[in-house]
Amino acid sequence: MLVLVINSGSSSLKYQVRDTDSQELLTKGLIDRIGDVIPDHTAALEELSTRLRRELDGRSIDAVGHRVVHGGERFSEPVLVNNEIVRSIERLSPLAPLHNPASAMGIRAVHDKWPSIPQVAVFDTAFHRTLPERAWRYALPDSLYRRHGIRRYGFHGTSYGFVAPAAARFLGIEPERFRAVIAHLGNGASVAAIQDGKSIDTSMGFTPLEGLVMGTRSGDVDPSILVFLARQGYDADTLDNMLNRESGLKALAGESDMRSIEEAADAGDERSRLALAVAAYRLAKYIGAYHVAVGGAQAVVFTAGIGENSGKFRELVVDQLGPLGIRLDPEANLARGKQARLISTPDSAIPALVVPTDEEEAIAEATAAVVAGSRKPAASF
Known part of the structure; x- marks a missing residue:
């Protein structure tokens, strides 16, 4: 099956085409400046169609898989898309305002262009639906959960779902018996506690803001800071922008690119050294806590852009x-x-690994499985 994997952003569309039988990556690319040079996602699909005719040499797409960041409490597995599913994704937009609206636009654009091709939504939050209530509950009034769905959801689930069994197989452990702490480290970063192959805790919460120090996100902060700043006149939009776009490594080092920060630290820049120290310390604390949570980890695993490529940051951790x-x-x-x-060294009590992630491959495989297992086509839009 040829699966087109789409990751829709508000102003960009990343894509890959994979043959799920041979596991071959046939082509990949990026269409950016949507809303500027390219008017909208529908126009982006026209550009994508032109590229695919050239790059696939006449081969046809069998299905489309979409990365969707937030699936709320409803979605615990990939689903075949229909209009009701799209509306549900849109209703979850307040929980992921930078991601879910773009995903819905991408799905609708694909339907407009290729109405007969089945589409599947694969949710970043789905892998963490196994969290026990003690891990996903906030100590807040129950009405906030019942009325607004305020609870911990977790993200990067597609990556964890790919890396956890890969790490287990590498160590010769049955995936369903695997206990590990996995750190997905990119511009957005999180860590997950894996027990018996399932997520039992994770650092991101109601939104992707909670947890580790990230490229431009603060991670954990005292909530009273926000109350204090609100009383000083900071409005919600200003606080949201500060926490998500002006904090993290960018706030500490003056920039968010890990490679540049490491180079500056090596050259003696104290702000960059502090940024690395804060980020590494925060992650080390989480790893220690999650080692306890899983009952003794059989591995500590690093993955994603920084996790796979930054030996210096791994060393600091x-x-x-x-x-x-x-x-x-x-x-x-x-x-x-x-x-x-x-x-890690042979005498290390717990092995430390680097395991490359491949979220697109995971989305393609999930899409193929859903489409192959469906007994009827997706409902019309």
Whole structure:
């Protein structure tokens, strides 16, 4: 089955085409400046169609899989898309205002262009629907949960769902018996506690803002700071912009690009050194806590852009995990590669791994499985 995987942003559309039988990546690309050079997502699909005719040499797309960030409490697995599903994605937009509206626009644009092709929505939050209530509950009035759905959801689930079994297989452990702490580290970053192959806790919460220090997001802060600032005249939009776009590494180091921050730190820039220290310390604390949560991790796993490529940041984190008996192999840590690899020493009490993620492959496989298992086509829009 040829699956077109789409990750729709408000002003961009990333895509890949994969053959799920051969697991071959046939083509990938980015269409950006939507709303500027390209009027809207429908026009972007016209451009994509032109590219695919050229790049696929006449082969036809069998299905389309969409990454959808927030599935709320309703969606615990990928679903075949129909109009009611799209409306549900749109209703969840207040929980992911930068992502869900764009996903819905992408789905509608695909339907307008290729109305007979089945589409599947794959949700970032779905993997974390196994969280026990003690992990997803906030200590807030119950009415906030019942009326507004305020609870911890977790994100990067598609990545965790791909990496957890891959790490287990690498270690020769049955995935359904695997206990691990996995850190998905990119511009957005989170960490998950995996027990028996399932998520039992994760650092992101109601939105992707909670948890680790990220590129431009603050991660955990004292909620009273926001109350204090509101009383000083900061409105909701200003606070939202500050927390999501002007905080994190950007606030500490003056920029959000990890490679640039590491270079500046190596050159002696104290702000950059502090930014790395704060981010690494926050992650090390979470790893220690989640080691306890899973009943003793069988592995600590790094994945995603920073997790896979930044040996320096991994070193800053693992050097703080000595009380867990984890010891880094400096040479292995600096090695590069696209395969899963061990970065700890043979005598390390817990192995530390780098396992590359492939969210697009996971979305393609989920899409193929849903379409193959459906007994009837998606309802018309």
